Amino acid sequence: MQKTKHMIIRDLIILGCSAQDSTRFRNNGAYLLRWNGEGLLFDPGEGTQRQFIFAEIAPSTVTRIFISHFHGDHCLGLGAILMRLNLDGVKRPIYCYYPASGKLYFDRLRYGTANKNDIPIIEYPVSKEGVVHKDDKFTIEAKFLDHRVDNIGWRITEADSIKFDKEKLQAKNISGLQVRDLQKRGVLSLNGSTVLLSDVSEMRKGDIFAYVIDTKYCQNAIDLAKGAKLLLCESTYLEQHKSLAFYYAHMTAKQAATIAKQARVQKLILTHFSARYFDLSLFLEEAKLIFPNVETADDLKRFDFPKGDFEN
Structure with a gap:
């Protein structure tokens, strides 16, 4: 009997892609990147634990949690995820990265119920930009973005191999x-x-994933995305509503595509859509005029994150 070669999973799973409000079709944002045997969970909004069920993925896949900022749609699912990991009896450490100014909110979410808190949590409250963590798998960098509260974008580079x-x-x-x-x-x-x-x-340079969410168009967003293989970027509004984007410190699909072009990323995924929009193809059309290799997120959609280049 021929042995099946073990396949290492590398993909991005959209657990939710709505901005602020959930809709009938889109949950609050949450994103799981499975990479090098780890599960990197970004901004678990309300309902994330349930979205894992629909995605048919065990929450125990999660090894690291990243909170960009402490607006509710980006963090209210944190307590439920930590509760789930406790109930599942996870023994290994869970690394949590978040803005240091939000320590109070992190603790409230972590200890907000009477459930046990036995899993080892290793916290990385970030107060300065730059490298916040490095190990034999990843280098994690943080930059502050332009939003109404302290808000961090993440750049994750795998080790060379x-x-x-x-x-x-x-x-x-x-x-x-x-x-x-x-x-x-x-x-x-x-x-x-x-x-x-x-x-x-030969030495293979490690791939780069960049996460840019809840921000105006700014230089730090471009710097985070520079040379990334995959950029997951907010595009809350269409260009016709760019005044709203500026007022609420968000971006349009056109601005997200401009960042991808300037940063020379390989692939762009648009997300964090305002509930006012039903047809997400409009975001795709707007962005493609600037940056062709772009797709839109949608709940439970999966995107490959291959070791080689993306197929055209």
Whole structure:
């Protein structure tokens, strides 16, 4: 019987994409990025726990939670998610990143009920821009955006990795455990000769995911998105309502597309749509005039986040 090759899941799941108010068809925002064996949950709004059920994904997938700011539609589901993880008996740490000025709100959400709080929570209250966390999987950077309260956009870069050249390995008759030893030691003695890791491989730069939400058009949004493989960006309004976007410190689809173009991202996903709009294709049409490789979020929709380039 042929063994099935283990597939590493890399995708973005839209658990909700509505701005402020839920609608009949769109839940408050929440976004799960499954990447390198982890589950990165962004801005769990009200009802996120239920959306996991509809998405057929166990909440225990979550390893890190990112709160951009403490407006209710971006955080009211936090307490329910932490409750769920406790009920599921999760033992590993859950890393939580959020604006330091919102510590009071974080604690209220975390301890707002009589449910137990046994899971280990490692908090990263962010008060300064820059790298806020780095480990062997990810480098996490934060920048403050232009909203009505302290609001953070996130840039996550995976660690660089070794990519072996199969033809070069075959040419030198290197296979199996020899490949593992070469990667571990950086050098391999083979038939009286020495093979260096660099002789049969190259360094693969880590992919970048950027999350820009609830902000006016600003330079920090562009900086967060620079060179990102995937940019998930708010587009609360259409250009015909750009005065409302400015007043409420949000963006239009055109502005989101302009950021993607200036930052030279590979792919743009639009989200955080005002409840006044029913036809999301209008957002797509507006953005495509500026940046062609764009799609709109929708509840329970999934987007691949491949290791190679996106297919055209």
